[in-house]
Amino acid sequence: MTVDTLKSKIRDSDPLRSENITPTLPNPSLKVTADHTIRLEESPVLMPKKGQVLIHVKTTGICGSDVHFWKTGAIGDLKVLGDCILGHEGAGLIIGVGEGVTNVAVGDRVAIEPGVPCEICHFCKTGNYNLCPDVAFAGVYPYNGTLQRYMVHKAEYVFQLPDTMTYSQGALVEPLSVVMHAVERAPLLFGAGVLIFGAGPIGLIALEVARASGSAPIVIADISSHRLEFAKSFVPRCETYLVDVSRTAEENARRIRKLYGLSERDAPATVLECTGVESSVITACFAVRRAGVVMVVGVGRPVMNNIPFMHISLAEIDLKFINRYHDTWPSGIKALSEGIINLDKLVTHKFPLEQAVDALTFSSDVRNGSIKVHIVDDEVAPEEL
Known part of the structure; x- marks a missing residue:
């Protein structure tokens, strides 16, 4: 018409x-x-x-x-x-x-x-x-x-x-685009470990994208056991970690690292932080391996005062952020329509x-x-x- x-x-x-x-x-x-x-x-x-x-x-x-x-x-x-x-x-x-x-x-x-x-x-x-x-x-x-x-x-x-x-x-395609832009700026490496914080919609999409990208092992962390159960049913080959809010960020990070192996080399090369919660961002910084990338996807408070600056500096960790996306719709539509992800x-x-x-x-x-x-x-x- x-x-x-x-x-x-x-x-x-x-x-x-x-x-x-x-x-x-x-x-x-x-x-x-x-x-x-x-x-x-x-x-x-x-x-x-x-x-x-x-x-x-x-x-x-x-x-x-x-x-x-x-x-x-x-x-x-x-x-x-x-x-x-x-x-x-x-x-x-x-x-x-x-x-x-x-x-x-x-x-x-x-x-x-x-x-x-x-x-x-x-x-x-x-x-x-x-x-x-x-x-x-x-x-x-x-x-x-x-x-x-x-x-x-x-x-x-x-x-x-x-x-x-x-x-x-x-x-x-819109929430998928958020994840696509994030992994463009913090590439997922085939056969390398990735850690995802947050089992909400964006974290779960990141989980599926990581699976399709050949990342291994994949661990997803959250404070909700219900969300983690859903994540496990959504992508069965992932590992889950229930964040213990009574423990410090460093303590949770050490426990998460054990899921990948005992050496520094085994620690996740990329962390996709999909909550924006300050304590989660801090845990991500301690969990990623040296020279790794922490990509903050979640939307958080305007100011975070407790980011471990010297730890990030001495470990040469790249702390990155995204603002929405660009040029993702054609690729996102193709990924969904061709069954690359579901x-x-x-x-x-x-x-x-x-x-x-x-x-x-x-x-x-x-x-x-x-x-x-x-x-x-x-x-x-x-x-x-």
């Missing part, structure tokens, strides 16, 4: 905003507010402008950052200063295209890369567009996200899904869009035992009428 056809189907009731479709086309959206509330309400449907597409969002995964924005109103310098539609792990169906769009067409099923960089700054021009200071990132105030029925997005940042992939798998088991719960508030509430309570919650929308879109 072209934009003109879509406009002819739906009366435009706001002459001052010709890009808006009348609200008579329902667009339920999950919004977070500056005073830490979430609510489901109707939002206007925007028409795609030049270079944009209109997407019927079919699936969105809930991320820990969505919960952070709701509960605390900020992640670092990213603050919720007004109403904002959450969600950035999305996939859906193209139902409208703006002028000049050639990479996708109406009827295409796509995964959505949520960040749209400025494309003119130094970082964009050098390929590091994930570091663009002016990125418009879906679900981060003031940019609305994927937890709505219909959203407009720049066509360059949507990627066609093969028929073999589901919308749920398409939505998993992340289906991570989606433990699904909710309809109309129950998005319940879904976010459920996801935020660790007692519910969810790994990845997906919000799905099976409503009939205009192109399906």
Whole structure:
């Protein structure tokens, strides 16, 4: 359906905003507010402008950052200063295209890369567009996200899904991209040990990527025995370590190292720290071998005061970090569609869009035992009428 056809189907009731479709086309959206509330309400449907597409969002995964924005109103310098539609792990169906769009067409099923960089700054021009200071990132105030029925997005940042992939798998490309960028900066070595801290969604994806990369042995650590049991069922050949919170970081690190062998050479060459918790980062620094790499993937407190600086220095440990990802969607789609990795088991719960508030509430309570919650929308879109 072209934009003109879509406009002819739906009366435009706001002459001052010709890009808006009348609200008579329902667009339920999950919004977070500056005073830490979430609510489901109707939002206007925007028409795609030049270079944009209109997407019927079919699936969105809930991320820990969505919960952070709701509960605390900020992640670092990213603050919720007004109403904002959450969600950035999305996939859906193209139902409208703006002028000049050639990479996708109406009827295409796509995964959505949520960040749209400025494309003119130094970082964009050098390929590091994930570091663009002016990125418009879906679900981060003031940019609305994927937890709505219909959203407009720049066509360059949507990627066609093969028929073999589901919308749920398409939505998993975003958290997979986080791990892909991490292992690009801290390569997993075939036949070399890797240690993963955190058996949440990102840690579990890292576990599966490590398996597919030929890392050995693989150990995953967490404070939750339930999460570790899930990890063992997800990737049976991994080893698990239940972190003893009554012990120091160095004590836990020594116990973890024994799972790899007794020599320094046997210690893990790469540690993927997927929690962002200060004590976990410290343990990772003591667990990695000399000249190894600790890649901090998790989002933590703005300031950490107890990082063992001299230990890291004397051991020539590379302590690295990531900021989202770049150029990962084509490879991520290929890895999933060709069965190189399989992340289906991570989606433990699904909710309809109309129950998005319940879904976010459920996801935020660790007692519910969810790994990845997906919000799905099976409503009939205009192109399906």
